[in-house]
Amino acid sequence: MQIALYGLAYWPELQPTRLPENTYRELQLLARQYYQMTSLLIKAKVDFNAICDQVLPGMQELMNDHAGRHKLSDFVLRYRHTTHILEMGETRFRKDYCKWAEKKGYRNRERMAALIFATAQNGIPVLPNAPSTQIVITEAIRVLHTVEASRDAILTQMQALAKTLPEYSLVREMPCIGDTLAPRLIAEIGDVRRFHSKRALIAYAGIDAPPYQSGKFSANNRHISKRGNRYLRKTGYEVMQSYVMHKPANDPIFTFIEKKRSEGKSGKLAMVAGLNKFLRVYYGKVTELYRSLPQ
Structure with a gap:
């Protein structure tokens, strides 16, 4: 009943949701x-x-x-x-x-x-x-x-299931993502088309910094929200560990991690920042791929 009342009250503002396909x-x-x-x-x-x-x-x-x-x-x-x-x-x-x-x-x-x-x-x-x-x-x-x-x-x-999806080969070609990480990453993100923007995917992962304001006070140093998919955060962290271990040359994500480290950020904070950038790149590439496919 609460969900129905909420739907009636905010119906014009609600966005249509794409249900995940069986493969996802x-x-x-x-x-x-x-x-x-x-x-x-x-x-x-x-x-x-x-x-x-x-x-x-x-x-x-x-x-x-x-x-x-x-x-x-x-x-x-x-x-x-x-x-x-x-x-x-x-x-x-x-x-x-x-x-x-x-x-x-x-x-x-x-x-x-x-x-x-x-x-x-x-x-x-x-x-x-x-x-x-x-x-x-x-x-x-x-x-x-x-x-x-x-x-x-x-x-x-x-x-075997992941290979049937259009984005598998694209994800597999990304640096430092092998046969084990690729299907796990796709499994946790799911159909990227259900996210209306890169920020929505980052929020789903729970690595966005929520606003913190009280009156005239506004915090500048905030932790990640951790409100999203903890399995995606875990898998994403493993992806960042793979980047740090393999050190791909001239890769923008690894370069970004190194930049954050040079600014004095701890290894964990640098990898969270790198994961944020990685998800943005992932969203952009996979979304572009689906747009290029015939409807």
Whole structure:
């Protein structure tokens, strides 16, 4: 009833709203699940690392899991405990590790085997080499791999959907935006045509500074409003981190970030300013693209 009364009172001033197409709605649904799975994956990694430190101390410093590779977790599954490595003896362990590493496609096998055995000799495990410990380790790795596979499957579907949209290739060609960031960015912004201006998109992201006035007082130093889409702010911040990491030459957005830093702004404030400029560029390019398409 309140919405209806508001509509009746302000009907002449209300602007027509473009409902999102199914592709954008599906993308946003998948993006929400992607963030959820990412959160679960971080927790699973923390749990696994904590257990790893208690059964194979020092091994995390020697090897790390990378995208699509599970060297550390595969190693823990095979060798389980510091005691197990030491009971094998150095000669037998080196041969066994080199054979296993060659099968898995890992490099520096001889040198790594020596480092692992030396680390095992100096390590003091907290948990015993017992069946209960092995169950905990196995289940922690299973959860880690399962959640990672679920997140990757969601991302793959997001990429497939995003590629059907006209703006995907344009967004993908923007500096520092890869196959992971592009679908997530499109999912959070949605159909850019529903925003009447660049300022509306920036307000939707919640990085606009709201007016602050009281009588004759007017504040000059204000924080961002944070009233908009927090997922878009998070994704946008990752985009800015990508800019700072890759440092694209002669790029106006990276140049703008560096300019703000040279003016004494903190890294976070400089990246928020860069995100503001990035969204303006995004809005202009994608809007121009849709205007050029036949209706």
